[in-house]
Amino acid sequence: QQQVKQSPQSLIVQKGGISIINCAYENTAFDYFPWYQQFPGKGPALLIAIRPDVSEKKEGRFTISFNKSAKQFSLHIMDSQPGDSATYFCAASIQSSGDKLTFGTGTRLAVRP
Amino acid sequence: KAGVTQTPRYLIKTRGQQVTLSCSPISGHRSVSWYQQTPGQGLQFLFEYFSETQRNKGNFPGRFSGRQFSNSRSEMNVSTLELGDSALYLCASRTPGSEAFFGQGTRLTVV
Numbered sequence: 001q002q003q004v005k006q007s008p009q010s011l012i013v014q015k016g017g018i019s020i021i022n023c024a025y026e027n028t029a030f031d032y033f034p035w036y037q038q039f040p041g042k043g044p045a046l047l048i049a050i051r052p053d054v055s056e057k058k059e060g061r062f063t064i065s066f067n068k069s070a071k072q073f074s075l076h077i078m079d080s081q082p083g084d085s086a087t088y089f090c091a092a093s094i095q096s097s098g099d100k101l102t103f104g105t106g107t108r109l110a111v112r113p
Numbered sequence: 114k115a116g117v118t119q120t121p122r123y124l125i126k127t128r129g130q131q132v133t134l135s136c137s138p139i140s141g142h143r144s145v146s147w148y149q150q151t152p153g154q155g156l157q158f159l160f161e162y163f164s165e166t167q168r169n170k171g172n173f174p175g176r177f178s179g180r181q182f183s184n185s186r187s188e189m190n191v192s193t194l195e196l197g198d199s200a201l202y203l204c205a206s207r208t209p210g211s212e213a214f215f216g217q218g219t220r221l222t223v224v
Contacts, residue, residue, distance in 0.1 A: 034212070036215075041217070042217055043117070043203050043205075043215030043216050043217050043218050044156070044203070044215050045214075045215065046212040046213070046214075049212065089155075089156060091156075097169065098144075098161050098163070098168045098169045099144050099146045099161050099163075099168075099169070099205070099207060099213060100146070100158050100161060100169045100171070101146075101148075101156075101158060101213065102158070103148075103155055103156035103157075104155070105155045106155055106156075
């Protein structure tokens with residue numbers, strides 16, 4: 001069962017542009033929504049995370065927007081840079097149930113110079 | 114502070130064999146989780162250990178097993194390997210209230 005749906009599968013953005021990746025979840029018990037960045041040959045690294053009591057969280061060029069009623073959340077990368085080229089995964093978990101993360105299918109982002 | 118260390122980095126096994134992968138968490142982290150990453154299925158949760166006890170288990174067959182030692186190091190074992198078990202196996206560790214830190218993974222190829 002695909003509990004976290006992620007789109008698009010791939011994304012090409014020009015340097016300086018905005019990259020937007022969307023995720024939708026089904027399980028309303030999820031209460032922690034992280035985004036991970038993965039470079040080839042590396043493990044995923046946490047980029048930014050949000051809990052459902054806030055609608056937006058910003059860290060530098062990265063912003064998460066969260067819509068609890070629609071069960072959707074998105075990652076916005078402002079002023080995208082070639083160094084941002086990586087695969088991005090959204091995830092969700094139920095914090096009281098341990099560390100099980102349910103991941104989206106990933107978005108391969110390419111930022112053109 | 115050293116990160117999550119997974120050994121070996123690469124492994125080639127034959128169908129029917131078994132394999133053991135190792136994960137050393139960040140010092141002080143007592144929770145270790147394992148994930149399988151494949152191009153087709155993405156990142157899928159295998160199991161989670163906390164203080165030597167399995168706390169969560171994903172939807173994988175019984176050929177996949179794991180354990181955690183008193184020093185928080187963890188191993189996962191896959192018996193009777195199948196071609197479809199070829200994947201990147203990732204280990205993550207965390208301490209309560211912190212994010213999960215992933216290792217670089219073990220790339221398993223079954224031939």
